[in-house]
Amino acid sequence: MNRIILRVMGGTVGAIGLCLTIGCTFGQSASQMEPAPPATPASEPATSPQTAQTTPTPSPPTNSPPVLTAGDVPAALGIRAVTVIAGLEHPWGLAWLPDGSILITERPGRLRLVRDGALVSNPIAGVPEVFAVGQGGLMDVAIDPNFAENRLIYLTYAHGTEAENRTRVARARLENDRLNDLQVIFEATPAKSGNQHFGSRMVWLPDGTLLVSIGDGGNPPLQIDGELSRWQAQDRQSHLGKIVRLNPDGSIPADNPFVEENNTAPAIWSYGHRNIQGLAIDPATGQIWSTEHGSRGGDELNLIQAGNNYGWPTVSYSTEYATGEPISEERSRPGLVDPKLVWMNAIAPSGLTLYRGDRIPDWQGNLFAGGLVAQEVRRIILDSRGNVASQEAIAIGQRVRDVRQSPDGLLYVITDADNGQLIRLEPGTE
Numbered sequence: 001m002n003r004i005i006l007r008v009m010g011g012t013v014g015a016i017g018l019c020l021t022i023g024c025t026f027g028q029s030a031s032q033m034e035p036a037p038p039a040t041p042a043s044e045p046a047t048s049p050q051t052a053q054t055t056p057t058p059s060p061p062t063n064s065p066p067v068l069t070a071g072d073v074p075a076a077l078g079i080r081a082v083t084v085i086a087g088l089e090h091p092w093g094l095a096w097l098p099d100g101s102i103l104i105t106e107r108p109g110r111l112r113l114v115r116d117g118a119l120v121s122n123p124i125a126g127v128p129e130v131f132a133v134g135q136g137g138l139m140d141v142a143i144d145p146n147f148a149e150n151r152l153i154y155l156t157y158a159h160g161t162e163a164e165n166r167t168r169v170a171r172a173r174l175e176n177d178r179l180n181d182l183q184v185i186f187e188a189t190p191a192k193s194g195n196q197h198f199g200s201r202m203v204w205l206p207d208g209t210l211l212v213s214i215g216d217g218g219n220p221p222l223q224i225d226g227e228l229s230r231w232q233a234q235d236r237q238s239h240l241g242k243i244v245r246l247n248p249d250g251s252i253p254a255d256n257p258f259v260e261e262n263n264t265a266p267a268i269w270s271y272g273h274r275n276i277q278g279l280a281i282d283p284a285t286g287q288i289w290s291t292e293h294g295s296r297g298g299d300e301l302n303l304i305q306a307g308n309n310y311g312w313p314t315v316s317y318s319t320e321y322a323t324g325e326p327i328s329e330e331r332s333r334p335g336l337v338d339p340k341l342v343w344m345n346a347i348a349p350s351g352l353t354l355y356r357g358d359r360i361p362d363w364q365g366n367l368f369a370g371g372l373v374a375q376e377v378r379r380i381i382l383d384s385r386g387n388v389a390s391q392e393a394i395a396i397g398q399r400v401r402d403v404r405q406s407p408d409g410l411l412y413v414i415t416d417a418d419n420g421q422l423i424r425l426e427p428g429t430e
């Protein structure tokens, strides 16, 4: 890992300069820099859908080199974490209903309801059967923008077997605490083996279409069609390693970026992704942000625009779990979009939210990224051009699976554990 860091320092002076201005620490101990690779590569991760309130007017992306960061960042001050609910089994995603109650998925395959501040003891009935192994299971939950009229909710989940599985999206009507009229609206193609990289975050665009992240199929030695599964991310006939954009019934929007091209899956919105588990929209600007796991190190924050190629695995800052060798000798290439931020040692980014609440004015327009390995929420402060200016850490002390803004303008976190928690972040000390 030292070798990798040195190469960064030797080759990306501009980025280091930026990094120094935000207090990145390249001098930490080897143990800090090189977290042991998890037996099941770590962490995977997350986000739930938010509905934008305004017409998007994204500012043009800038081409600054990514900010590279490693090690600790300053602690956020004046924020306390309050446990609201405990006893959730590996919760993965959450979404608020119009009445203020909260739907929370549990990865083993249950959909829970928090009503009036208490966990309803019986799970919601009617959830589809899921492939609940490794990183797979019941994943994200999203509420239809017209939920008040149609009662529709959307679920992402892993479906199939160890030998052959896919990320699916289904929708159903939530009526009297059960799901009715369940309908599978999307299934990623091709099928893959193993139990890694299901992606699965959902975000609504202001035009009523749905973005869904799909993972690349898994780490070596997993293969699809005779090559490493990770290369699916560069195959535009495959849904793996992509963000797809769907109409609410699963049909393909006529203005998706590749609908006119031959030999390209028309659902694709962006590609070259490894495993996006954080996906968020800025309701003020319509900008779409994502976080994705690198292999070993090299986790990324990206600003997503339709039709772009985000590079995996052609270019990457991360290294192989098994050998520590670079995934690629190249970290950037013309035509491939660079990340905005690279966590050189993994935080294992999970859920992502762009804060537009009014309870904590200092947080306006900041990104909040959960970290599974980091066991914290990273506050990411953007400058007026949408580039990363600085970061702070809100310690949680547990693997953070998702972070969302609540309707009342605070942030809520769920933690990835047998006894997972729903935690509220609010102004205060102690």
Ligand SMILES: [Ca+2]
Residues within 6 Å of the ligand: 272, 300, 310, 311, 312, 315, 316, 337, 338, 339
């Ligand atoms: Ca990338």
